Each structure stands twice: as C-alpha cells, then as structure tokens.
Amino acid sequence: MSLFDDYNFEDEILTTTRTEQFSKLLHELEHRTEDEKKQKIEEMNGLIDEMNEKEFESVFTKELYHEMGKMIEKNTLSWGNAILLMKHVGYCKELKCFFCDPFGGSLLSKKMSEMIIYENEKTKDEKDEILLIELCECFALLIEDFITKKFLSINMPCLLKILSKKDESEEVQKDVEMALLVLSNANTYCMLENEIYLNEIKEIIKYHQEHHNLTQLSYQCAWNFLINKIFKDISLEEVIVNKLHFGREARREIEELTRCIDWKKKEEENERIEVSILRRWLNVIDNYFSSCELWNEELVGLISCIVQVFKAARGRYQIIRNKCLYSLMDAAIARNVKIEDLLKSGAIDFILEEMKQSTLDDKIMSDCLHFFLNISKRLKEKDDGETDETKRKELKRKIFEKMEEEGFEDITTSLYGVISFLNNENFNGLSLNISDYFVNT
Incomplete structure (x- = not known):
C-alpha cells in the first residue's frame, strides 16, 4: 500500500484552485461587457458558496476591497455588479459565521458609504430606492465596525419596508430573509429605536407561527434580534x-x-x-x-x-x-x-458518560468540568430557584448517586494535575479545589 493512498489530492487541488479561480475571474472583469461581467460574478459567487473560512479569509482581504474600490473609481465595475458580488459575500460571511473584518476602512467601504449618503440625499422622485436598499444591505453585512446613527437612520426605514411585506412568493421571502439577516447583524449595535423594530419583529414571528411563510434562516434571524434585546x-x-x-x-x-x-x-x-x-x-x-x-x-x-x-x-x-x-x-x-431540568433532559447523564471517553480533548474536558462546577455552585446557594429544602436535598441525593455510579470522583481526581494546564490553555477559570466539583448531600 502506498503512503499516499489515504491522501485526497483532488480535495487539495480544489481548495487551491478555488482561491486562484476567484482571483483570475476578478482580474478578467476589467475588459468585459456588463453582461459578461455579470456572468463572471455569478461564477465567483458559486466559488464563494464552496469556500471554507480559511479560503474566505485568504480571498477577502483589505487589498481586494481596495482593488474593487479602484475599479469603481475607474468605472470598470458598476455598482450593480459590485452589489451582486458583495451582497453574496456578506450573506455567506454572516450565514457561515465567518469572523473577518478587512472591509472596514477599505477604499470600497469608503466609496459605498459615500454612495449611500449621495443616493439618500436625492429628492423622492430622483432616488433609486432599490439601489439604496441594496447598498445599505451590503454595507451592514460586511462592516464589523461601530455603525453610525446616520447610517442606521438611512438603513432601518429601508429594512422596515421590506419586512412589512407578507407576500409568500419565493422572491419576496428572499428579500425578507436578507433584511432580517441585516437587522440581526446590525443588532450588535445598541442605537436602534426599540419600539418600532421590536413590535415589527414580534409580529413577524407570530405571523410565521400561524402561516409558516419565512425561510429557516429568516426565522432564526428574527429570534436572534428579539433575544438580543x-x-x-x-x-x-x-x-x-x-x-x-x-x-x-x-x-x-x-x-x-x-x-x-x-x-x-x-x-x-x-x-x-x-x-x-x-x-x-x-x-x-x-x-x-x-x-x-x-x-x-x-x-x-x-x-x-x-x-x-x-x-x-x-x-x-x-x-x-x-x-x-x-x-x-x-x-x-x-x-x-432548573437543576431538575438538567436531570430530566438527560444532560447530566450524558456529560458523565462523555467524561469517561478516553479520547476526550482538552476543550471538551474543561467544559465538562465547568458544567459540574456550575451545578455544584448552584446547589450550594440558597437563592438559586430550588427553594424547597426537601426538594433540594432529594435533588442533591439523585445527582450524588449518579456521580457515584459513573465513577465521577475517580475521573475528576485523576484530572487534578491537568486543571492548571487547562486553565492556561483555555483561560477557563476552573477551580483548583477538587471538592468544588462535587455535590455533597
């Protein structure tokens, strides 16, 4: 058997070529017609869908955003085609929870914010509302910096218009999905006028529970917005x-x-x-x-x-x-x-079972220890919601018996020597006192 039998060269080639293909397609945009550019961008969007976080970060750098800003300055890239690409970039970044922030402070960011202000200041008859909405969506999905009050005052009314649509067609629901994704992302910043947006989001959730009109992503975003408030x-x-x-x-x-x-x-x-x-x-x-x-x-x-x-x-x-x-x-x-919820749900049994695995990695091990440390702390407190003393004693007894049955004391004692290491590796703040992990009856 060859040493290379288990190595998937095809996967390695695909990973390498995705980033190279994207770069090649971007440079091909300069001398193409608008329709050809649109076709190339759709190919680029297909590559973005397949990228993992490492590939995404290697492609979408400050240099790339600077290059795109230059292309807009030279009119070799229209705002329509730039939006087609950057809206998809922002969508994938948020959907896949990629944490990269080269857009803020880039030339493209500067050009986009200037264009938003320019378009917003036009008269009602001159204003291109669709362009304004799409520019706002792109900017809000890509930026990780603090969003200004001025930007929110432009962006949020646009989003509310989209969210007010109850049409269940695929096209409208995709628009609603994008608006909710933007709102969920912008929710990180605490400058929103609560009453208007909260009432709207509550109604959207309620309406979906009755009519099932939202996409799965839209529904998740609506809940995310509400809970963060x-x-x-x-x-x-x-x-x-x-x-x-x-x-x-x-x-x-x-x-x-x-x-x-x-x-x-x-x-x-x-x-x-x-x-x-x-x-x-x-x-x-x-x-x-x-x-x-x-x-x-x-x-x-x-x-x-x-x-x-x-x-x-x-x-x-x-x-x-x-x-x-x-x-x-x-x-x-x-x-x-309630601690009783953790018993009824099977969470305590499962974590005890997990701790017995010989292949447990450091992160899992430290989180399992934290789980029992948290339970132990709560059962030592008098104001943890388990107010009935008889019930508390019964709960402690049940957990103690489960721990004893699974050999929790032996497992935890054997980890004593590595707790300091786990704290240094994961900044966990685990207690060095072994007795803190046990429930005493």
Whole structure:
C-alpha cells in the first residue's frame, strides 16, 4: 500500500484552485461587457458558496476591497455588479459565521458609504430606492465596525419596508430573509429605536407561527434580534418565553434541521445550508440562557434536543459538538434553567458518560468540568430557584448517586494535575479545589 493512498489530492487541488479561480475571474472583469461581467460574478459567487473560512479569509482581504474600490473609481465595475458580488459575500460571511473584518476602512467601504449618503440625499422622485436598499444591505453585512446613527437612520426605514411585506412568493421571502439577516447583524449595535423594530419583529414571528411563510434562516434571524434585546427591555422575557414560546420553537427548528443533515459525512464535506443555520440557532440559545431569567417547562425538551444534536455531531462535527457542550455549560448556570431540568433532559447523564471517553480533548474536558462546577455552585446557594429544602436535598441525593455510579470522583481526581494546564490553555477559570466539583448531600 502506498503512503499516499489515504491522501485526497483532488480535495487539495480544489481548495487551491478555488482561491486562484476567484482571483483570475476578478482580474478578467476589467475588459468585459456588463453582461459578461455579470456572468463572471455569478461564477465567483458559486466559488464563494464552496469556500471554507480559511479560503474566505485568504480571498477577502483589505487589498481586494481596495482593488474593487479602484475599479469603481475607474468605472470598470458598476455598482450593480459590485452589489451582486458583495451582497453574496456578506450573506455567506454572516450565514457561515465567518469572523473577518478587512472591509472596514477599505477604499470600497469608503466609496459605498459615500454612495449611500449621495443616493439618500436625492429628492423622492430622483432616488433609486432599490439601489439604496441594496447598498445599505451590503454595507451592514460586511462592516464589523461601530455603525453610525446616520447610517442606521438611512438603513432601518429601508429594512422596515421590506419586512412589512407578507407576500409568500419565493422572491419576496428572499428579500425578507436578507433584511432580517441585516437587522440581526446590525443588532450588535445598541442605537436602534426599540419600539418600532421590536413590535415589527414580534409580529413577524407570530405571523410565521400561524402561516409558516419565512425561510429557516429568516426565522432564526428574527429570534436572534428579539433575544438580543432582552438586556434593554426586561418585559420581553414574558413575550419570548410564554407568548411566543422560544423553547418550543427552537426545539422544533433544531429537530427539523438535524433531520436534513447527513451526520455520516465529515463537517467540511457537508455543504448544506442547514448546518450553518443550526450553528446560528445554538448561538441564539446561548444568548437566551445568559440573558433570560424566566422559566417554563419547554426548556426540558430544548435541553434534551441539544443533547441529541451533541450525540449526532460527536466524532465528525467538531464545531457543532463544541457549541452544544457550551450551551449545556451555559444551561447549568442559567437562572432560567432548573437543576431538575438538567436531570430530566438527560444532560447530566450524558456529560458523565462523555467524561469517561478516553479520547476526550482538552476543550471538551474543561467544559465538562465547568458544567459540574456550575451545578455544584448552584446547589450550594440558597437563592438559586430550588427553594424547597426537601426538594433540594432529594435533588442533591439523585445527582450524588449518579456521580457515584459513573465513577465521577475517580475521573475528576485523576484530572487534578491537568486543571492548571487547562486553565492556561483555555483561560477557563476552573477551580483548583477538587471538592468544588462535587455535590455533597
């Protein structure tokens, strides 16, 4: 058997040529007709769909954005074709949760913001609203810098116009999806006028629950926007938990997405959009656990669902596996989750089972320790929501028995020597006191 039998040269060639092909197509734009440029850009968009994060970062550099700005200055690239490309770049960046920020401060960024202001200042009859909306969407998806109040005052009314459409046609729903993706992204910045946008988003979620008109990505973005606003408006908790039923809805969406994923494939081989949307839902759940304090019974089902995704992802989908464990770690300390929920959902059994794996990597090991550290801390507190002392004692007994049955003490004691290493590697703040990980009855 050759040493190279397991090496996939075809994959290596494809990875290399995607970035080279993109660069070649970009340089071919200069001496083409507008229709030919559009065709080339559609080919480039196809390459973007296939890129992983490393390829994406190597292509979309400050130099590339500077080059595109120069092409616009020389009129070798029209705004229409630039938008066709950059809107797709922003969409893929946000969909796949790629974290790269070369756009801010680039020549293209400067040209785009100038064009937005120029178009917005035209009279109503002269203004090209479609161009303005598309420029705003491109800019908001690509920028990672702080967005100014002036830009938001231009961008948000445009988005609201799109979101008000209830037409269920594919074209309109794609427009709504893009608007919600932009709004979800811009939500990082706290300068939005709450009342208008929150009411609109609540209605969009409610309408979808009755009519199922939104795409899976649109629905996730709407929830992301709403949950990120809890810290500014505590009254949203009641709406999110008991009126719009986040726990029930998140569970249903995740179960639907997981049915569409081929878990036998490796993560890098699975290009389905459902994988990216699932990652985004897990991010929303993290935000929910960390910002909401209101409990309802739907959380048991949601946590159980996260455990099932973890099991499915184990071995091949490292990013999703890590996200699931992080969500469970958050749930263990969240004020809207009862310790009893972690028992009923099977989360405690699962983490105990996971800790016995001989192939456990450092990140998983430290997160598992954090999970039990969080539970132990809460059961030592008197104001953790488990108010009935008899019930608390019974809960402690059940968890203690499970830990004893699974040999948790032996496992944790054997890790004592590496906890300092784990802290240094992952900046985890794990306790060096082994007794802090145990539940005492």
